[in-house]
Amino acid sequence: MMRGNRSYGSYVVLVLCLCLAGCAGRGQYNPRTGVYDRDAFASEFVVTAEKLRATALEVFGALMEIERTHEEEFRKVNPGIHSFTEDVRAHGAEWLNGLTAAKSAYQAERTPERLTALNLQMAVVNAAVAHANRYLTPGGGGK
């Protein structure tokens, strides 16, 4: 059990590092003009937001499916799993849409104010992913 938890812990940390790596190549999009410039350097913040969003979607999807399949067992282990998963069902799409909106706004006009708003939305989604990952470890107790 310890080995499994440690391996999963490493996985979660590495995925978060991947999300926060912040390195980016070329290819910049402006949703306002619809122009994709393949030669311009990408924003590390936009790339990070897109990777975080994709990771969050997969984590939320897995959590909703696994929790639905094993709801009764999970309730016995920790009722918090169900209440958090219901939160994801009710608000997960809103959190992701908020991140998409902030990302698109920043891509349209790359100002410090819009970057702050993007960072805020990334923090919201990152916190939800970290919370969900606690419940996806072997044992599923989230303790």
Place this chain on the structure above:
Amino acid sequence: MNQLALDLAVELAERLSVLIPMWIEQARKAGELTPEKEAEYQERQKAIFARASAQSQSQIANG
């Protein structure tokens, strides 16, 4: 969680320890999503939440 599930989780984690450095390298080279890839993401998001909603509806219907 039974032993089989635990073994599968450990195997998955071991495989990921090989794959993740490769993903990090790919992330360093990544650009922003093209409009087509953004549309693909939006479709996947819709599909995942629609499936979750359908599972909830079916559970309510079943009682």
